[in-house]
Amino acid sequence: MVIIGITFLRPNMDYNLMLSELIQESPVVVNAKDRLSSIIPKMRELRIHTAPVVNDSSKLIGVIDYRDLLRRKAPLGSRASSVMLPPHSISLNSDIDNVVRKFYETRLREYPVIDNNGKLIGILTRSRLLTAIKDQLPANAKVGDYMTKPVLTITPSDNVAKARWLMIKHGISRLPVVDGNRLVGVVSLTDLIEKIYYVSMPRRSRRGDFSGEEEFLAAPVSSIMTTQVYSIGSDKPLTKAVDLMVSKGVTGLIVTDDGGVVGVLSGSDVLKAYMDSKKIILPIQARIEINNDAKPLIEKVINNHLEKISKLVNVVDFKVDIRARDSGKRYEVTVRLKDDKELHTATAEDRDPVSAIREAMDKIMQSIIKNVSKARDTKRRSRIQE
Structure with missing residues (x-):
């Protein structure tokens, strides 16, 4: 049996930061x-990735996710109500450890903070959390x-399409x-998605030197990379890395030794370090032996899905079972995820265990999306009737 560790937090009773x-x-x-x-120009100018959507009573009713909008290529004429995501938020009385967990699970850079009545109080940034x-x-x-290694x-001279493919x-x-062996620049996924969004717009509102998405993707990385x-x-001490990220307003650092790149350190990696001293391991149990090549792929699929799911609901419990069928020719996967309101179960079979897990997680x-949409529609009808 293979155990893949998933981190959950134990409340820190000795740390009283409010x-x-x-x-x-x-x-x-x-x-x-x-x-x-x-909306988009303001978020772009201020480098904001999460904007709260409120009603006339200042109650949080949704969020605008900058990268989600760009990835979906949402038309500029769209209203916020048609493109906003469910209102993921943090309650003002939340324990700091649970706040860290939320930021780590979702990879968000900002979180709206609400009071007991659901009204928007303000926003918490990952930068301020890291400092705290x-x-x-x-x-x-x-x-x-804690850096991510080995580093890609x-x-x-590589084209932009390759960079996007590697990151995705x-x-x-x-x-x-x-x-x-010399570090000359960096390319971020948000920057790529942002540029693709603008070059895909009608010519009258297009920004930049590229005539379209195809030309942009074929361009060399040198034409769009950040040289700073x-x-x-x-x-170096991890605390020094936090100071550097916060002071420079960046979400990650390139780690170098003797002039060569050896890793990447992100804000999420720092959150992971904080959680290490408080972690409780809730294992994902696999009832077969998984080779070393498959294990990181399985973890990646699971974590990518959990990141998206955690933006929609509060994950209370999560387990995956993988079993071999037909003498190892096929694999059966069962996923169980419990949120605040319901237990979700899904199964899938495939010759490849990674594909089976992906299908079950999908x-x-x-x-979950169906339930969230149903609840949102119910609230909308109630408001209309009132």
């Missing part, structure tokens, strides 16, 4: 009737202990650009 000390006024607050033509928990990181923790890189395939948000790159050594995802 959430109210960390929240700030949201730079962008959206009304349901606002159009994307006014910095002194609670494991003693003597080094960058190299790309060259300046491996579930990463940034790629160091290297010329030989912040790096840090693997032997079914769970669709079940």
